[in-house]
Amino acid sequence: DVVMTQSPLSLPVTLGQPASISCRSSQSPVHSDGNTYLNWFQQRPGQSPRRLIYKVSDRDSGVPDRFSGSGSGTDFTLKISRVEAEDIGVYYCMQASHWPPTFGQGTKVEIK
């Protein structure tokens, strides 16, 4: 299975400041169709996960543009340009290019 490793696992942030989460895959998550199915999910406290980013850098509908995804090869990043209070929660990366789909351990974003 492809192992997804996130860092850091805990990220204290200051409101209004940027934040960045790293996700590294044990093998390149490029699908045989040429696409890279690397997604990012947000799980606010007490809520279901919500997809933010798909195919590395495409934002889902309704996701604020302060969220951005980037990366290639085996290294990927989720960035929040200016953290807001509603961004608190756990963030997961997931690859769906190789079977079975696998998630990272999660990164908990909390206010410093």
Added chain:
Amino acid sequence: EVQLLESGGGLVQPGGSLRLSCAASGFTFRTYAMNWVRQAPGKGLEWVSVISIGGSTTYSADSVKGRFTISRDDSKNTLFLQMNNLRGDDTALYYCTKGDWLDSWGQGTLVTVSS
């Protein structure tokens, strides 16, 4: 608006069975693959099972293979997960998710396996 409403969770003894359901609305259910993903209490996300459009192809995680069966009824816009021979480590919140890339999630249904 996409809605996914899971049901069927509860308390079950080890070795027992449960059948989870997910009622879908707000999209053309029969044109999407569907997945189940679970989350043990205080833990991360674990993909469980997927079913293709039409239901002819299914895959499950090794941890549930041979015990869990995913199925769908497109006439009723409903996804199912039949869970047999349940174990303590199956205790989790089970989410129904839409599409190959999990673009929408339900609120989850809690399965607790304990004697």
